[in-house]
Amino acid sequence: xxxxxxxxxxxxxxxxxxxxxxxxxxxxxxxxxxxxxxxxxxxxxxxxxxxxxxxxxxxxxxxxxxxxxxxxxxxxxxxxxxxxxxxxxxxxxxxxxxxxxxxxxxxxxxxxxxxxxxxxxxxxxxxxxxxxxxxxxxxxxxxxxxxxxxxxxxxxxxxxxxxxxxxxxxxxxxxxxxxxxxxxxxxxxxxxxxxxxxxxxxxxxxxxxxxxxxxxxxxxxxxxxxxxxxxxxxxxxxxxxxxxxxxxxxxxxxxxxxxxxxxxxxxxxxxxxxxxxxxxxxxxxxxxxxxxxxxxxxxxxxxxxxxxxxxxxxxxxxxxxxxxxxxxxxxxx
Numbered sequence: 001x002x003x004x005x006x007x008x009x010x011x012x013x014x015x016x017x018x019x020x021x022x023x024x025x026x027x028x029x030x031x032x033x034x035x036x037x038x039x040x041x042x043x044x045x046x047x048x049x050x051x052x053x054x055x056x057x058x059x060x061x062x063x064x065x066x067x068x069x070x071x072x073x074x075x076x077x078x079x080x081x082x083x084x085x086x087x088x089x090x091x092x093x094x095x096x097x098x099x100x101x102x103x104x105x106x107x108x109x110x111x112x113x114x115x116x117x118x119x120x121x122x123x124x125x126x127x128x129x130x131x132x133x134x135x136x137x138x139x140x141x142x143x144x145x146x147x148x149x150x151x152x153x154x155x156x157x158x159x160x161x162x163x164x165x166x167x168x169x170x171x172x173x174x175x176x177x178x179x180x181x182x183x184x185x186x187x188x189x190x191x192x193x194x195x196x197x198x199x200x201x202x203x204x205x206x207x208x209x210x211x212x213x214x215x216x217x218x219x220x221x222x223x224x225x226x227x228x229x230x231x232x233x234x235x236x237x238x239x240x241x242x243x244x245x246x247x248x249x250x251x252x253x254x255x256x257x258x259x260x261x262x263x264x265x266x267x268x269x270x271x272x273x274x275x276x277x278x279x280x281x282x283x284x285x286x287x288x289x290x291x292x293x294x295x296x297x298x299x300x301x302x303x304x305x306x307x308x309x310x311x312x313x314x315x316x317x318x319x320x321x322x323x324x325x326x327x328x329x330x331x332x333x
Contacts, residue, residue, distance in 0.1 A: 018045055018046040018047065020042045020043075020046065020102070020141070020142065021042060021043040022040065022041075022042060022043075023041060023042060023043050024038035024039060024040055024041065025038070025039050025041050025098065025099055026038060026039070027039065027063075027067060029098065030095070030098040030099060031058050031063040031066070031067070031098075032058060033058075033060070033063060037067065037071070039067070039070050039071065039099060040070070040099070040183065041098075041099030041100050041101055042099070042100045042101055042102075043100065044100045045100070046100065046102045047102075048102035048103060048104065048143060049096065049097060049100050049101065049102055049103065050093040050094075050096055050097045050103050051093075051097060052093075052094055052097040052098065053090055053093070053094055054235070054236060055232055055234075055235030055236040056090070056094050056232070056235075057224070057228050057231040057232045057235065058228075059224060059225060059228050062091060062221070065219065066091075066095055069217070070095070070099075070185075074167070074183075075185065075217075076215070076216065076217040077165050077186035077187060077188065077215060077216050077217065078186070078187035078188065078216060078217050078218075078219055079150070079187075079188045079190060079193075079194065079213070079216035079217070079218050079219065080092070080187060080188065080189050080190070080219045080220075080221050081151075081189075081190045081191065081192055081193050081194075081218070081219070081220055081221070082191070082220060082221035082222055083191065083222065083223070083257075083268055084191060084267065084268060084270065085268060085269070085270020085271060085272060085273065086221055086222055086223045086224075086270070086271070087221070087223075087224065087271055088189040088190075088221050089105075089146065089148060089189050090271075091221070092144075092146055092187050092189070093146075096144045096185070101143065101144045101185065102138075102141070102143040102144070103138075103143060103144040103145075103146060104134045104135065104137070104138040104143050104144070104145055104146070105146045105148050106134070106135050106145065106146065106147050106148065107148045107149065108147075108150075108152065108153040108154070108157055109152055109153070109154075110152065110153070110154050110206065111154065112153060112154055112157055113154065113156070113157070114156060114157050114160035114161075116133070116157075117133050117134075117135050117157065118132075118133050118135060118136055118160065118161075118172075119131050119132035119133040119135075119136055119172075130172065130176050132176075132178075135161075135164070136170070136178050138184075139164055139170075139178060139180050139181070139184065140178060140179065140180065140181060141181055142181030142182065142183060142184055143184075144184070144185040144186070144187075145184065145185070145186045145187070146186075146187055146188070146189065147186070147187070147188035147189070148188075148189055149189060149190060149191070150188035150189065150190045150194070151190040151191060151192045151194050151206055151208075152206065153206065154206070155206055155207070155208050155209070155212065158208060158212045159209075159211070159212060162211070162212065162215065164180075164186075165186065165215040165216070166215065167180045167184060168180070188216065193213075193218070194206075194207065194208040194212070194213050195207060195208070195213065223253075223257060223268075223271070224271070226247075226250050226251070226254065229250045229253070229271065229274070230243075230246055230247055230250050232271065232274075232275075233246040233249065233250070233274065233275070233278060234246060236275055236278065237278055237282070240282050241278055241281065241282060245281075245321075246278070248320040248321050249274060249277060249278065250274070251320045252316050252317050252320050252321075253269045253273075253274055255316045255319075255320075256268065256269045256301075256313060256316060257269065259312070259313075259316070264309070264312065265305065265309055265312075265313065266305055266306075266309065267304070267305070269301050273300050273301045274300075276299070276300040276301075277296055277297050277299075277300035277301065280295075280296035280297075280299045280300055281293065281296040281297075283296070284296050290326075291323070291325075291326045293317065293321060293323050294314055294317065294323075294325060294326055297313075297314075297317060298310065301313075302314070307328050307329075307330055307331050308331055310328060310331075311325075311328050311331045314326075314328070
């Protein structure tokens, strides 16, 4: 039997029709700050380039960190840790969207084995054929690679990726040789640092050895400042909600996150939840059969927690908005 690469399927052939042509973009074009510093990217058009988030707003510190990383000759892989829903993956996708870099997001779980993401030898038409995973294809072609929620991976998977994280030539068990592209951006998102920190909250996360962790540049990310979060809401709702309402939504979100940190709420409210709350509030604004402010909040976040916790969250809303909270069935005031 012959061992060879799997012949490209129709989907991959379509992707190969889009030739990656290097180009540069300015910091002004990518991050919106007044600078003509060039950043490497590709000409627009590849189908694997992620979509930019509408109304996205960069904090100055995060933008500067990305500029430093993007302008390094051989940037190390990033490990970006931070609480659920603070925008870790969104930040990466918006960077690669602005630079028009095709991006592969690799997801795994504790039961995932290295072959599940790297590829495996399979029997095809009487031949043993190595079928590379999307990760190896991205590695060869120079796509950006995002290891999503990496602290949920089986540690053996990351150990199997050590050579990739070093941008080394990879020789697989069947003799297949994988040569990396001249420039690859790799990044991982995680709720924890990978060393056991936060394991009491994020119980499904794993601990990695120092050999794995040392291959990453380490960043910490948290929720945007109130100013940035208000700008995100302003950009998305464009006058459909008054600025005072948006400010109070952001203040409520900050209180809910503090309640989460204090152990009084099972999860923090994310930027996505805030945007959902706003959309639902716009829709329910003129309803008289419900209290629109609270009904929209519950659709966005409140109905996902215990009724007694929801009642407590309603008091936070009432504090900022001055609108009486409705009675929740089964909860004694």
